[in-house]
Amino acid sequence: MRLLLGSGGLITPERREAWKNELNDFLGAISRVTFLPYAGGDYTAYMKRVAELDLAAGRKVEGLHEAKNLLAEIVKAECIFVGGGNSFRLLADLYRLNLLGAIQERVRAGIPYLGISAGTNMACPTMKTTNDMPITYPPSLGALGFIPFQINPHYFTGAVHYESPAGLTKYGGETRDDRLREFHEMNDTVVVGLTEGSILRIEGNRASLRGTSFCRIFRKGQPSEDRSTGSDLSDLL
Amino acid sequence: MRLLLGSGGLITPERREAWKNELNDFLGAISRVTFLPYAGGDYTAYMKRVAELDLAAGRKVEGLHEAKNLLAEIVKAECIFVGGGNSFRLLADLYRLNLLGAIQERVRAGIPYLGISAGTNMACPTMKTTNDMPITYPPSLGALGFIPFQINPHYFTGAVHYESPAGLTKYGGETRDDRLREFHEMNDTVVVGLTEGSILRIEGNRASLRGTSFCRIFRKGQPSEDRSTGSDLSDLL
Numbered sequence: 001m002r003l004l005l006g007s008g009g010l011i012t013p014e015r016r017e018a019w020k021n022e023l024n025d026f027l028g029a030i031s032r033v034t035f036l037p038y039a040g041g042d043y044t045a046y047m048k049r050v051a052e053l054d055l056a057a058g059r060k061v062e063g064l065h066e067a068k069n070l071l072a073e074i075v076k077a078e079c080i081f082v083g084g085g086n087s088f089r090l091l092a093d094l095y096r097l098n099l100l101g102a103i104q105e106r107v108r109a110g111i112p113y114l115g116i117s118a119g120t121n122m123a124c125p126t127m128k129t130t131n132d133m134p135i136t137y138p139p140s141l142g143a144l145g146f147i148p149f150q151i152n153p154h155y156f157t158g159a160v161h162y163e164s165p166a167g168l169t170k171y172g173g174e175t176r177d178d179r180l181r182e183f184h185e186m187n188d189t190v191v192v193g194l195t196e197g198s199i200l201r202i203e204g205n206r207a208s209l210r211g212t213s214f215c216r217i218f219r220k221g222q223p224s225e226d227r228s229t230g231s232d233l234s235d236l237l
Numbered sequence: 238m239r240l241l242l243g244s245g246g247l248i249t250p251e252r253r254e255a256w257k258n259e260l261n262d263f264l265g266a267i268s269r270v271t272f273l274p275y276a277g278g279d280y281t282a283y284m285k286r287v288a289e290l291d292l293a294a295g296r297k298v299e300g301l302h303e304a305k306n307l308l309a310e311i312v313k314a315e316c317i318f319v320g321g322g323n324s325f326r327l328l329a330d331l332y333r334l335n336l337l338g339a340i341q342e343r344v345r346a347g348i349p350y351l352g353i354s355a356g357t358n359m360a361c362p363t364m365k366t367t368n369d370m371p372i373t374y375p376p377s378l379g380a381l382g383f384i385p386f387q388i389n390p391h392y393f394t395g396a397v398h399y400e401s402p403a404g405l406t407k408y409g410g411e412t413r414d415d416r417l418r419e420f421h422e423m424n425d426t427v428v429v430g431l432t433e434g435s436i437l438r439i440e441g442n443r444a445s446l447r448g449t450s451f452c453r454i455f456r457k458g459q460p461s462e463d464r465s466t467g468s469d470l471s472d473l474l
């Protein structure tokens with residue numbers, strides 16, 4: 001399988017450039033991507049934003065939601081790109097539209113899969129390491145399962161501070177590390193905390209970290225381990 | 238019904254004092270609280286923390302998890318106190334242990350219900366406005382339904398910044414307001430964003446905001462509305 005999984009957080013030109021460079025290298029001559037905007041609320045606005053940010057690096061972006069026959073469109077797709085937004089809404093739609101099996105079949109047959117944020121979570125065994133709000137209830141948390149570990153997109157270390165009239169105020173709820181500790185209180189799967197701007201590139205039995213930052217690997221009952229951009233991650237496959 | 242619903246974020250002495258003062262006024266002579274620690278991972282550690290922070294203001298705190306017959310314990314409870322942690326784990330346990338009906342019956346019969354954070358989310362129609370990670374999959378997102386609106390605990394306005402080696406860095410994922418907007422893209426229910434330190438007190442058809450801060454009311458398709466501590470919220474019931 002060939003996967004390019006971005007953490008998201010493409011709010012800086014540097015991170016967007018890194019994503020586009022990696023995408024160009026990964027996709028090569030493929031000039032058309034089939035884009036799934038289901039994590040977003042307003043598909044038209046979302047497609048416009050993808051174009052404005054040039055997230056497919058000049059390639060033709062065809063929204064799957066505009067196709068008459070979704071499954072036929074997946075069958076002829078050269079590349080599948082699943083965008084970010086709310087992961088619960090995305091997975092609920094993948095089930096509702098009966099798309100999981102068709103996407104799995106195509107990606108296992110070799111076409112590239114691109115994900116950002118929620119789209120990256122979909123490549124994992126489940127969506128249990130999402131940061132999103134459960135605004136809807138998918139029939140299962142089971143996702144596409146292209147990789148054997150979980151990814152936490154938009155991962156960050158340390159405490160959270162929020163803007164308030166009194167200036168930056170420390171948040172009193174769980175940190176991201178608290179939440180991932182809770183995940184391992186109920187699950188055994190390895191989690192890769194993918195910092196914003198980071199990209200995981202997987203080809204067959206090879207995986208490596210690309211993009212602008214590092215990742216942190218969480219294994220149940222063990223200290224976490226950091227790896228910097230350029231590192232090999234094939235041992236996790 | 239009588240409900241005292243705290244947002245959480247009891248990391249400052251000022252907020253803890255406000256919670257205890259309100260709890261004393263609300264519970265009066267009741268000297269024993271039945272505490273549900275199921276949102277936490279380690280019940281013993283959690284009970285210790287509740288004692289250390291004195292979250293029941295000197296009252297006897299009996300952990301429901303230590304009872305031989307959970308339902309019998311609920312029947313004789315003078316007050317039910319549901320603590321914070323992970324809302325998915327909490328609700329999954331309430332279903333697994335078959336506790337929802339018994340708690341609903343007792344609270345509807347008049348015993349006080351106290352909630353903090355995840356415990357506050359349980360008083361809502363659903364847990365769809367939680368901030369927690371879906372580390373487990375409850376059979377439904379439907380919760381105790383004591384109030385007709387949703388609460389987002391630990392609510393804050395504005396952008397998030399996280400600690401990093403480079404100092405405070407702006408988070409590139411969704412803000413809390415983004416997440417609540419997503420909620421209203423798929424749901425119609427009113428949401429009260431309960432800032433940290435805020436407490437919602439409900440008695441029969443009267444509701445008011447207590448504690449140290451304000452709340453923000455989100456109605457689908459309308460501008461949000463702020464109310465300060467001391468405000469009446471009975472119109473939301």
